Amino acid sequence: xxxxxxxxxxxxxxxxxxxxxxxxxxxxxxxxxxxxxxxxxxxxxxxxxxxxxxxxxxxxxxxxxxxxxxxxxxxxxxxxxxxxxxxxxxxxxxxxxxxxxxxxxxxxxxxxxxxxxxxxxxxxxxxxxxxxxxxxxxxxxxxxxxxxxxxxxxxxxxxxxxxxxxxxxxxxxxxxxxxxxxxxxxxxxxxxxxxxxxx
Numbered sequence: 001x002x003x004x005x006x007x008x009x010x011x012x013x014x015x016x017x018x019x020x021x022x023x024x025x026x027x028x029x030x031x032x033x034x035x036x037x038x039x040x041x042x043x044x045x046x047x048x049x050x051x052x053x054x055x056x057x058x059x060x061x062x063x064x065x066x067x068x069x070x071x072x073x074x075x076x077x078x079x080x081x082x083x084x085x086x087x088x089x090x091x092x093x094x095x096x097x098x099x100x101x102x103x104x105x106x107x108x109x110x111x112x113x114x115x116x117x118x119x120x121x122x123x124x125x126x127x128x129x130x131x132x133x134x135x136x137x138x139x140x141x142x143x144x145x146x147x148x149x150x151x152x153x154x155x156x157x158x159x160x161x162x163x164x165x166x167x168x169x170x171x172x173x174x175x176x177x178x179x180x181x182x183x184x185x186x187x188x189x190x191x192x193x194x195x196x197x198x199x
Contacts, residue, residue: 004034054081054168055138057147058092058110059130062100064148064171069099075114077146077170080177089143090116091134094126135161144168146179 010027014020058074065073078088090110097105111118122137124130131151135158138145146168151161160166170179 001034001038003030004038007031007034052086053141053143054086054088055134055141055143055145056081056088056090057130057134057145057149058090059096059099060147060149061170062096066172069096071100071110071113076177077179078114078116080179081146084181087120088116089120089122089137089141090114091130091137092121092123093130094124094128096123132157138166146170 007027007030010023011031014023014027056074056077061074061077062069062071063073064077074090078090081088092110094104097103097109105113105123107121107123108118110116110123111121114121122133124133131149131154134145134147135151135154137143139158139160144166148169148171150167151158155161168180170177172178
């Protein structure tokens with residue numbers, strides 16, 4: 001917006017002040033570029049606002065397939081949720097990297113592995129439980145949570161966990177991913193359904 005205002009001011013100055021017409025060579029392209037950037041941002045925001053946010057409990061989801069921690073399991077769930085129209089954020093306990101690869105993995109490392117922007121992945125600091133961070137993020141974004149955890153220890157601070165539909169359970173049956181989704185995201189236009197099975 002600032003660039004747009006400065007560019008428009010430059011165009012006005014070039015038209016009003018004698019001898020400043022050369023300023024039009026910079027001000028007009030800057031005005032056009034500013035408008036295009038604003039439209040692009042507005043379109044992306046509109047597109048994102050129509051999607052439902054979910055927060056994945058990555059440390060829980062990684063155990064869904066056979067009980068052994070696998071990052072591929074989290075990626076499959078992220079990919080499936082994206083196909084359904086959800087925008088995913090993923091949170092991990094500090095030891096998640098050690099469980100899947102034997103070394104510490106930070107936000108950017110998990111983001112690259114999952115194909116998720118780094119700003120939508122969080123590894124909580126060592127000694128800090130991920131549960132309150134997951135519940136806080138869900139509260140702040142109006143998001144639902146993908147987990148099989150019931151968060152009973154946090155019910156006092158986060159009474160909303162008792163609300164139906166906040167926690168989306170899932171797992172694998174006969175090698176197929178299932179998610180207990182009671183409503184599709186707003187932008188799909190699909191009817192409500194209780195079970196979304198894939199692959």
